[in-house]
Amino acid sequence: DGGAGAGGGRTGALSPPPVTDEVVQKIDVNPPKGTRDFPPEEMRLRNWLFHNFREVSRLSGFEEVDFPVLESEALFIRKAGEEIRDQLYCFEDRGNRRVALRPELTPSLARLVIQKGKSVPFPLKWFAVGQCWRYERMTRGRRREHYQWNMDIIGVPEVTAEAELMSSIVTFFKKVGISSSDVGFKVSSRKVLQEVLRSYSVPEILFGKVCIIIDKIEKIPIDDIKNELKLVGISEVAAEELLQVLSIKSLEKLEEVLGGAGEAISDLKQLFSLAEKFGYSDWIQFDASVVRGLAYYTGIVFEGFDREGKLRAICGGGRYDKLLSTFGGDDLPACGFGFGDAVIIELLKEKGLLPNLNQQVENIVCALDKNLQGAAASVATKLREKGQTVDLVLESKPLKWVFKRAARINAQRLILVGLSEWQRGMVSVKILASGEQTEVELANLE
């Protein structure tokens, strides 16, 4: 209702409601539309997932970085008609600055690389796990935020960098129990598109726009694709040839069409041979229709997909050799990928691979009467100093309540601090699995 809230009907300019400490109106306890809370159970799963992301990145010698979730809007203004641009979560702040919640991490990473300039040792191998935002009409009921794992290599022009990145993703999949019969990577190069467009002397500046249109190939009718291509100035003949080439599923066929001289073929051949050496050949396949939906990719592009075809892309990435120079930096070769936190969880559910994560504590410590609360606290501290996890009962509770809590938090041991034992320097220790109960000297408790 806006105006008539707490302070009764207000006239003239809306003034903030009077600060009162009683509840003036029931607030909505749900998180904002399209966003999630992470109560303990969900947070354990999220931590498990992010721990695996970080372990794989560490295994490959990558260093973790992070950036503000809020960036200047200018960082994301691209003219190629990307969906991520239409859904930018942008606004004007109180200093009248145009800002945006980041929709992806790569532009921030590029900004930091340029900021660091020559002071960092190339090649850079950086990774990040960060929340990304989009603002889309809730009609679609989709989430407005998700977390993305990114790994990027800056300063390596050869496709060994792309091969290394895909190797890291394969390592992650294996680590969580996913095999090449569950998922695969569709791999292509935007140089395929580039070579076809050049043969029809289409100006380079249309390249990004054409890629974004082509990326919608499985999302909108083919006639709309042709129409959009015509609108940006691609001739019907060129569009036909483009769509023909995009249906090629083998490198041999592609070589027949493009000839063996171009970079697209040599990059892809090198990549497939490296995949063999890395040992993940059975995970990847050439598919010329993969272009990805981000305008800045310039070379190899890849996306992880579930072989049952039930889910959206699991992850995606590629080479973006021009992004840093468009931000005014040096012309630095770069490649990377983004891996969202949503589809992978759906896939793990489908495959019955979700880990069973419960709260675990080693000890629950309880005073048997309230005069021993201090004693119980000293026992808890002693155990914690030894690195043991302790849930300390903070108020006097009936034993029935303590046993119930011990079971719920999966405590291994119940430590009871009773008066007669305490006076003899002892505490009572009950192993909850076996029920075995013993008296232990405080000094020997570990």
Ligand SMILES: CC(=O)Nc1cnc2ccccc2c1
């Ligand atoms: C499946 C899912 O949650 N996707 C998702 C959710 N939020 C986003 C926010 C920004 C960019 C991409 C996003 C993608």
